Amino acid sequence: MGIFDFLRKSNPPAGGASSDKKIAGLAKVVADKRAQTYDRLDAIQSLAAMKSADAAAALLRRFPFSIDPSITDQEEKDLAFRGIVDAGRDAVPAVVEFCLKAEALTWPLKILRELLDEADYRAELVRLLDRFDTEYARNTEPKQQLIVALCDIKGDDVRIAVERFLEDVNETVRFHAVQTIFSQGDEVSTPALVKMLATEESVRVKNKVAEGLMGRGWTVPADLRSGANQALQDSNGFSVGPDGKLRKGAGYG
Numbered sequence: 029m030g031i032f033d034f035l036r037k038s039n040p041p042a043g044g045a046s047s048d049k050k051i052a053g054l055a056k057v058v059a060d061k062r063a064q065t066y067d068r069l070d071a072i073q074s075l076a077a078m079k080s081a082d083a084a085a086a087l088l089r090r091f092p093f094s095i096d097p098s099i100t101d102q103e104e105k106d107l108a109f110r111g112i113v114d115a116g117r118d119a120v121p122a123v124v125e126f127c128l129k130a131e132a133l134t135w136p137l138k139i140l141r142e143l144l145d146e147a148d149y150r151a152e153l154v155r156l157l158d159r160f161d162t163e164y165a166r167n168t169e170p171k172q173q174l175i176v177a178l179c180d181i182k183g184d185d186v187r188i189a190v191e192r193f194l195e196d197v198n199e200t201v202r203f204h205a206v207q208t209i210f211s212q213g214d215e216v217s218t219p220a221l222v223k224m225l226a227t228e229e230s231v232r233v234k235n236k237v238a239e240g241l242m243g244r245g246w247t248v249p250a251d252l253r254s255g256a257n258q259a260l261q262d263s264n265g266f267s268v269g270p271d272g273k274l275r276k277g278a279g280y281g
Contacts, residue, residue, distance in 0.1 A: 047082075051075065051078070057070075058072055079111075080118070087111050088108070091126075120144065123143070127156055128159065133169075133170050176208070187217060191220050194224045195224065222256050225260065234260065234262070245273060253270075264276070
């Protein structure tokens with residue numbers, strides 16, 4: 029421990045311990061689904077007024093649960109959202125940490141979108157997605173939401189980050205990965221999309237790939253055309269022609 033660390037521990041800012049204790053108390057109320065609505069709302073408003081990173085971390089605890097009536101639930105979450113955003117970029121680390129453990133990312137992603145510029149938002153989403161693998165998971169919602177959010181953002185890092193999820197064990201994740209890859213508009217992804225067809229069991233996903241390739245006029249590499257046609261036999265009438273372009277209808281023969 030350095031001398032300055034010692035001094036900081038020995039001489040905390042005036043009111044520091046008291047402030048931490050107050051935030052902890054308010055955070056407990058915010059996270060209590062069974063608390064009185066008036067008490068929880070008051071706690072949210074008190075934390076939002078602080079506009080600090082610690083208060084923002086406490087406000088994040090309101091998002092994992094819902095209450096009735098839904099209008100009250102929405103009101104509380106909107107207030108928590110605005111309180112975190114008002115804390116500024118200092119709140120970003122707490123939001124990212126929340127994302128790593130959350131069952132759903134709807135609100136934290138909205139918060140990051142407000143706090144970060146386009147480049148930083150893209151980079152943060154890519155970093156979060158990189159933490160996930162393609163194996164079985166009890167809850168795939170966070171992974172899906174990240175892939176869907178990246179659908180509106182273009183960049184080589186996005187394409188690279190999402191391509192590996194073409195092999196995810198979850199069919200819905202693969203479906204969204206295909207959609208996000210096509211949104212990048214980069215034909216360099218064609219081999220990866222075509223190769224997935226060989227092992228893809230979902231007709232829905234196969235059709236999504238075929239529709240995307242045909243609609244964009246992307247060319248299937250020559251060495252992958254035969255395999256693609258074989259994989260598309262159970263799709264909705266798609267086939268690959270000698271020119272590498274997909275069409276829908278009778279096969280090329």
